[in-house]
Amino acid sequence: MARWPKPAEGSWTEHYPELGTGLVSYEDSISPDFYALERDAIFRRAWLNVGRVEQLPRSGSYFTKEIEAARASIVVVRDNDGQVRAFHNICRHRGNKLVWNDFPREETAGSCRQFTCKYHGWRYGLDGAATFVQQEGEFFNLDKKDFGLVPVHCDVWSGFIFVNLAKEPEQSLPDFLGPMVTALGGYPFDTMTERFYYRAEVGANWKLFMDAFQEFYHAPILHARQTPSKFSTAAQQAGFEAPHYRIDGPHRLVSTAGIKAWELDPEMRKPMEDITRSGLFGPWDEPDLGVEKMPAGLNPAGCEPWGLDSFNLWPNFVILIWAGGWYLTYHYWPTSHNTHTFEGNLYFVPSRNARDRVAREMAAVTFKEYALQDANTLEATQSMLESRAVAEFPLNDQEVLCRHLHKVAADWVGEYQHNGAGA
Ligand code: FES
Numbered sequence: 001m002a003r004w005p006k007p008a009e010g011s012w013t014e015h016y017p018e019l020g021t022g023l024v025s026y027e028d029s030i031s032p033d034f035y036a037l038e039r040d041a042i043f044r045r046a047w048l049n050v051g052r053v054e055q056l057p058r059s060g061s062y063f064t065k066e067i068e069a070a071r072a073s074i075v076v077v078r079d080n081d082g083q084v085r086a087f088h089n090i091c092r093h094r095g096n097k098l099v100w101n102d103f104p105r106e107e108t109a110g111s112c113r114q115f116t117c118k119y120h121g122w123r124y125g126l127d128g129a130a131t132f133v134q135q136e137g138e139f140f141n142l143d144k145k146d147f148g149l150v151p152v153h154c155d156v157w158s159g160f161i162f163v164n165l166a167k168e169p170e171q172s173l174p175d176f177l178g179p180m181v182t183a184l185g186g187y188p189f190d191t192m193t194e195r196f197y198y199r200a201e202v203g204a205n206w207k208l209f210m211d212a213f214q215e216f217y218h219a220p221i222l223h224a225r226q227t228p229s230k231f232s233t234a235a236q237q238a239g240f241e242a243p244h245y246r247i248d249g250p251h252r253l254v255s256t257a258g259i260k261a262w263e264l265d266p267e268m269r270k271p272m273e274d275i276t277r278s279g280l281f282g283p284w285d286e287p288d289l290g291v292e293k294m295p296a297g298l299n300p301a302g303c304e305p306w307g308l309d310s311f312n313l314w315p316n317f318v319i320l321i322w323a324g325g326w327y328l329t330y331h332y333w334p335t336s337h338n339t340h341t342f343e344g345n346l347y348f349v350p351s352r353n354a355r356d357r358v359a360r361e362m363a364a365v366t367f368k369e370y371a372l373q374d375a376n377t378l379e380a381t382q383s384m385l386e387s388r389a390v391a392e393f394p395l396n397d398q399e400v401l402c403r404h405l406h407k408v409a410a411d412w413v414g415e416y417q418h419n420g421a422g423a
């Protein structure tokens with residue numbers, strides 16, 4: 001029997017009275033002025049996830065991250081002591097971008113003992129200290145120790161590397177993440193090192209794509225052809241609802257129920273799913289995760305049968321954990337008021353054999369299919385919102401997290417303006 005912990009009375013939205021139930025304006029997703037404010041009020045103030053520690057396997061491993069919304073390029077590196085550090089990717093001599101390969105706007109990764117500027121050859125250690133100045137005697141009282149790389153606040157939680165571009169972050173990373181997210185600590189993210197990566201340029205505001213993944217009202221309609229038709233018709237008729245929503249500060253969580261694809265009526269499965277033992281959300285054979293007890297933060301409402309938890313970390317990062325023992329991350333990096341770069345990563349316990357690998361590949365291509373369907377309506381929505389023919393829209397109870405995202409964006413921008421625009 002499904003035990004779904006719906007609130008005893010009333011709806012989800014009414015449990016968060018600060019959200020209200022009124023019509024919602026999407027001006028925040030079409031206004032260049034609002035985006036200009038978001039860049040400083042949000043992306044230069046919040047902790048931003050830029051990757052995982054597995055991307056920096058040894059001292060000298062580094063990667064760069066272009067954060068256009070925050071007008072920043074940063075280099076993240078593991079120093080000689082094993083500590084993860086972040087720096088602005090700018091040479092202290094005359095401002096050249098320090099780390100890049102063939103194209104200066106493209107991100108790169110690698111391993112080195114020191115960073116050397118391509119322009120006049122200044123060098124910097126892994127701790128950011130300037131170590132070599134070409135023809136140093138030609139300068140005027142130049143002391144190298146005053147010309148190290150400019151550090152960026154950087155901290156790690158559960159293997160996720162976060163940076164903060166404020167001069168002084170308003171909160172430490174654990175305080176920013178808050179109890180709902182940090183209660184996930186202890187989940188075996190570190191054992192899931194087989195990664196599949198997608199990146200897409202999307203012609204829509206970053207919040208519109210986040211909205212597409214934080215309600216399931218659309219699922220039986222938009223993904224109707226992806227799921228077996230009997231299944232999607234049944235879901236449509238039943239009015240599928242997620243069993244649990246939770247809001248903690250600027251962050252959001254939705255839990256949804258799960259189905260075991262292999263227990264479905266065989267005619268509701270696809271032949272490829274039976275062959276690859278993978279489909280309708282991931283490989284069928286659960287890996288050994290090597291943990292006795294899952295952290296309390298996982299499936300916090302005790303949904304049974306549980307399918308997934310989608311943790312939406314403010315502002316632009318999602319960790320989606322599947323009951324089957326793997327996880328996804330999404331990042332939404334704004335590049336203008338009506339464009340953003342989407343990144344999707346799938347993480348699995350490494351394959352032990354070809355069958356495992358095929359199951360993971362199947363999950364990865366299925367994910368891409370879903371994401372393309374989810375992305376498909378975005379440019380159509382963006383263009384029509386920009387027509388301003390309609391200004392305000394009704395959101396239902398299942399869209400409570402969309403309502404919350406737009407309110408948090410407005411609150412952060414409002415607070416920033418109130419405090420004299422960061423003066
Ligand atoms: S700009 Fe980097 S060495 Fe001159």
Ligand SMILES: [Fe+2]
Nearest residue numbers: 212213219374
């Ligand atoms: Fe979807």
